[in-house]
Amino acid sequence: xxxxxxxxxxxxxVPLKVTITGEHAVVYGYPALVAAIDRKITIKxxxxxxxxxxxxxxxxxxxxxxxxxxxxxxxxxDASPDYVERFFSxxxxxxxxxxxxxxxxxxxxxxxxxxxxxxxxxxxSAAISAGVVAGYxxxxxxxxxxxxxxxxxxxxxxxxxxxxxxxxxxAVSLGGVLLVKPLETEVFKRVExxxxxxxxxxxxxxxxxxxxxxxxxxxxxxxxxxxxxxLMRAIGEISEEASKAxxxxxxxxxxxxxxxxxxxxxxxxxxDRESEDIAEIMRTAxxxxxxxxxxxxxxxxxxxxxxxxxxxxxxxxxxxxxxxxFISSIDFRGIEYEEILK
Amino acid sequence: xxxxxxxxxxxxxVPLKVTITGEHAVVYGYPALVAAIDRKITIKxxxxxxxxxxxxxxxxxxxxxxxxxxxxxxxxxDASPDYVERFFSxxxxxxxxxxxxxxxxxxxxxxxxxxxxxxxxxxxSAAISAGVVAGYxxxxxxxxxxxxxxxxxxxxxxxxxxxxxxxxxxAVSLGGVLLVKPLETEVFKRVExxxxxxxxxxxxxxxxxxxxxxxxxxxxxxxxxxxxxxLMRAIGEISEEASKAxxxxxxxxxxxxxxxxxxxxxxxxxxDRESEDIAEIMRTAxxxxxxxxxxxxxxxxxxxxxxxxxxxxxxxxxxxxxxxxFISSIDFRGIEYEEILK
Numbered sequence: 001x002x003x004x005x006x007x008x009x010x011x012x013x014v015p016l017k018v019t020i021t022g023e024h025a026v027v028y029g030y031p032a033l034v035a036a037i038d039r040k041i042t043i044k045x046x047x048x049x050x051x052x053x054x055x056x057x058x059x060x061x062x063x064x065x066x067x068x069x070x071x072x073x074x075x076x077x078d079a080s081p082d083y084v085e086r087f088f089s090x091x092x093x094x095x096x097x098x099x100x101x102x103x104x105x106x107x108x109x110x111x112x113x114x115x116x117x118x119x120x121x122x123x124x125s126a127a128i129s130a131g132v133v134a135g136y137x138x139x140x141x142x143x144x145x146x147x148x149x150x151x152x153x154x155x156x157x158x159x160x161x162x163x164x165x166x167x168x169x170x171a172v173s174l175g176g177v178l179l180v181k182p183l184e185t186e187v188f189k190r191v192e193x194x195x196x197x198x199x200x201x202x203x204x205x206x207x208x209x210x211x212x213x214x215x216x217x218x219x220x221x222x223x224x225x226x227x228x229x230x231l232m233r234a235i236g237e238i239s240e241e242a243s244k245a246x247x248x249x250x251x252x253x254x255x256x257x258x259x260x261x262x263x264x265x266x267x268x269x270x271x272d273r274e275s276e277d278i279a280e281i282m283r284t285a286x287x288x289x290x291x292x293x294x295x296x297x298x299x300x301x302x303x304x305x306x307x308x309x310x311x312x313x314x315x316x317x318x319x320x321x322x323x324x325x326f327i328s329s330i331d332f333r334g335i336e337y338e339e340i341l342k
Numbered sequence: 343x344x345x346x347x348x349x350x351x352x353x354x355x356v357p358l359k360v361t362i363t364g365e366h367a368v369v370y371g372y373p374a375l376v377a378a379i380d381r382k383i384t385i386k387x388x389x390x391x392x393x394x395x396x397x398x399x400x401x402x403x404x405x406x407x408x409x410x411x412x413x414x415x416x417x418x419x420d421a422s423p424d425y426v427e428r429f430f431s432x433x434x435x436x437x438x439x440x441x442x443x444x445x446x447x448x449x450x451x452x453x454x455x456x457x458x459x460x461x462x463x464x465x466x467s468a469a470i471s472a473g474v475v476a477g478y479x480x481x482x483x484x485x486x487x488x489x490x491x492x493x494x495x496x497x498x499x500x501x502x503x504x505x506x507x508x509x510x511x512x513a514v515s516l517g518g519v520l521l522v523k524p525l526e527t528e529v530f531k532r533v534e535x536x537x538x539x540x541x542x543x544x545x546x547x548x549x550x551x552x553x554x555x556x557x558x559x560x561x562x563x564x565x566x567x568x569x570x571x572x573l574m575r576a577i578g579e580i581s582e583e584a585s586k587a588x589x590x591x592x593x594x595x596x597x598x599x600x601x602x603x604x605x606x607x608x609x610x611x612x613x614d615r616e617s618e619d620i621a622e623i624m625r626t627a628x629x630x631x632x633x634x635x636x637x638x639x640x641x642x643x644x645x646x647x648x649x650x651x652x653x654x655x656x657x658x659x660x661x662x663x664x665x666x667x668f669i670s671s672i673d674f675r676g677i678e679y680e681e682i683l684k
Contacts, residue, residue: 224583227602230576237568260569263609267602 009046009340010138014131015331016041016114016122017171018199018293018302020246020254021261022180022239024217024268026165028229029183030236033191033243034171036331037199041114041127044340045135048107055091057112086160090129094156098136101152105139120203121210121294126168129156134173134335146173146334147188161211175334179243193330194249199302200287200311202278202318202325206298213270213295220269231264238264251306255289258304262291270296278323279303285314351388351682352480356473357673358383358456358464359513360541360635360644362588362596363603364522364581366559366610368507370571371525372578375533375585376513378673379541383456383469386682387477390449397433399454428502432467436474436498443494444482452477462545463552463636468510471498476515476677488515488676489530503553517676521585535672536591541644542629542653544620544660544667548640555612555637562611573606580606593648597631600646604633612638620665621645627656 015036022032048054053070068075068088075092091110099105110132116122130153137144144152150166150173157164167180170188177191208216221228238257245253262279265271271279275292282290282303287310293300305311311327318325357378364374390396395412410417410430417434433452441447452474458464472495479486492508492515499506509522512530519533550558563570580599587595604621607613613621617634624632624645629652635642647653653669660667 224599224602226579227576227583227599230572230579231606234569234572234576237572241566241569257566257569259611260566260609263605264573266608267605269601 008139009044010135011338011340012043012045012131012135012138013040013336013338014043014127014134014172015039015175015334016116016124016127017168018122018201018300018328019167020177020293020302021242021258021291022235023294023296024214024265024270025232025235025239026167026180026182027163027214027217028221028232030232031239031243032165032167032180033177033239033246034167034180035177035197035199036171036175036334037122037201037328038331039116039122039326039328040331041112041116041124041131043113043128043131043135044109044111045132045139046109046340047105047139048109051107053092053095053108053110055088055110055112057087058114087125087128089160090125090156091132093160094129094132094153095136097152097156097159098133098140102137102140102142105136117203117205120206121292121299122201122203123168123172125160126153126157127172129153130169130173130335134337138337149173149335163214173335176332177246177330179239189243191243191246193246195251197246197251197304197330198308198311199304199328199330200282200314200318200325201293201328202282202301202303202323204274204278204298204301204323206295207272208295208297210295213297216270217268228268231267235261235264251304252288255287255304258289258291258302265292265296272297274298275301278318281317281321281323282314285317286310287314350481351386352477353680353682354385354387354473354477354480355382355675355678355680356385356469356476356514357381357517357676358458358466358469359510360464360543360642360670361509362519362635362644363584363600363633364577365636365638366556366607366612367574367577367581368509368522368524369505369556369559370563370574372574373581373585374507374509374522375519375581375588376509376522377519377539377541378513378517378676379464379543379670380673381458381464381668381670382673383454383458383466383473385455385470385473385477386451386453387474387481388451388682389447389481390451392449394449395434395437395452396450397430397452397454399429400456429467429470431502432470432498433474435502436471436495437478439494439498439501440475440478440482444479444484447478447481459545459547462548463634463641464543464545465510465514467502468495468499469514471495472511472515472677476679480679491515491677505556515677518674519588519672521581531585533585533588535588537593539588539593539646539672540650540653541646541670541672542624542656542660542667543635543670544624544643544645544665546616546620546640546643546665548637549614549616550637550639552637555639558612559610570610573609577603577606593646594630597629597646597648600631600633600644607634607638614639616640617643620660623659623663623665624656627659628652629656
């Protein structure tokens with residue numbers, strides 16, 4: 001009986017993201033254009049009285065609940081496939097790095113909910129990393145700027161994956177549309193939209209991880225350096241021009257640039273047959289810009305149009321064919337906190 | 343009764359050609375790789391006792407015989423669709439230019455036979471222009487080098503079309519495989535093959551003329567100059583590397599380069615859906631390199647493989663689907679003469 005013990009908790013909402021143009025090229029230092037979307041991952045973090053780390057994930061779309069309990073020595077989970085391990089490794093690394101920066105909080109309960117499967121090219125791992133870092137800093141009583149959360153979350157990605165562009169963690173932390181220039185001092189340039197942008201997003205299971213597709217492109221680059229470098233430069237220029245098109249509200253030009261970018265990604269060998277089939281369904285419905293978004297070989301395929309009804313028509317065609325798809329707006333808020341007491 | 347009057351005649355065989363890599367980019371001065379194939383156009387030219395020009399064409403694949411009779415003042419044909427007029431305009435221009443260079447021969451009977459439809463991206467107009475120039479020079483008693491025939495035939499193409507790269511007339515006149523560098527003093531560099539090269543060629547009716555596709559690309563270039571220039575540079579480099587791959591007998595590399603080139607052509611917007619379907623049939627049959635050849639929007643789609651049986655498998659798949667296709671070897675002879683007396 002009586003009231004439960006008061007525990008300090010925080011809820012974090014982190015948007016997911018699409019790469020409008022520039023994936024792969026951004027790995028080589030060229031600009032990319034990225035947008036946070038109104039689909040979010042929510043993370044609830046509470047300080048525990050003991051030193052255990054309990055992580056629970058609810059991901060409606062591909063698997064049921066999964067969880068992991070860690071003591072100081074080891075972790076045990078109720079599900080052990082690779083992707084669960086991979087998924088939780090971002091959380092554990094984010095806790096480890098955060099505790100070094102913000103001080104030790106002891107044990108934590110972490111509950112992650114997302115309607116979007118991990119590995120869909122929508123920046124799930126970046127959102128989880130940034131969300132845990134943000135929550136940890138909040139519970140440690142520290143006020144941290146979004147761009148610093150982005151930067152710490154990128155460290156998490158780099159330590160887990162071996163390498164990571166600043167793009168994903170920047171987009172999910174800051175929100176909005178960003179022109180990312182990895183080699184410049186000011187990495188993120190905020191793109192002001194003249195018109196609202198709605199994006200049709202289709203998702204298929206990834207057949208190869210981003211790490212694999214990045215390595216495929218690296219392999220091609222090593223063999224055909226001059227050719228691939230020209231293609232990367234073309235993609236970088238596409239992102240610069242796409243950014244201007246968005247600022248001018250010129251969705252026709254944006255669409256043309258996305259189409260060119262998609263076909264250069266085909267030339268780089270990262271567009272599989274199923275993604276191309278989905279792209280073709282979107283084109284047939286009259287969308288002006290259709291492109292894979294992310295590393296390729298499955299994941300997200302995005303489409304835009306000046307005409308809302310065409311987006312809906314394409315959405316219906318995709319759903320009727322049995323694909324997972326939805327229309328998303330841009331998220332302009334980035335990471336958000338909500339204090340929870342219970 | 344009696345013997346027919348002896349007339350001076352000559353027969354000319356001119357190979358057709360495929361562009362292995364580099365179409366469109368060659369218009370902007372970048373290298374292209376072109377090959378003469380063992381499918382030929384034959385042209386028989388006889389001097390007439392009067393001043394009439396009688397042109398007859400036998401093109402088995404798309405139409406029956408067509409013919410044109412010209413006096414000094416005008417021409418009348420038994421068929422008048424646009425493409426007939428376009429087709430004969432090369433012959434008449436070749437006669438006009440040849441007569442200025444080699445002297446007036448008076449009336450001519452010209453009989454053209456080809457199993458390949460004009461406008462298929464296989465250099466029909468170049469072959470006809472070069473063949474008539476070669477025949478005319480022969481009948482005028484002049485010995486002319488193949489490269490000079492190529493150069494005069496290019497003038498014919500330029501006067502009829504408004505513009506023309508030296509590629510097609512060079513390939514059909516000289517034969518073999520050539521790396522074409524339009525901006526260099528030595529425009530044609532002969533590529534010595536280490537291994538025999540067989541090419542699967544599928545043909546569909548062209549939905550847009552080469553003039554139209556060149557103008558589409560020009561339009562894109564004017565709007566997106568930096569991007570398109572990077573793509574053209576990439577294509578130019580592809581042709582240089584493809585030429586090396588052929589000299590080394592490395593068909594795997596050649597195939598990879600063709601695939602990249604094809605997708606850059608997609609990015610340039612010149613690959614229509616039907617050509618892509620044909621390309622996909624070839625890919626499904628396991629070909630290593632698959633590419634449109636020529637301006638795009640129909641015409642020729644080519645494929646190569648290290649494995650002869652795969653070429654045959656792809657050929658069968660195409661024929662079963664109802665497409666026109668054949669396997670061709672490289673022609674190393676270029677323009678050939680055979681004297682005819684009758």
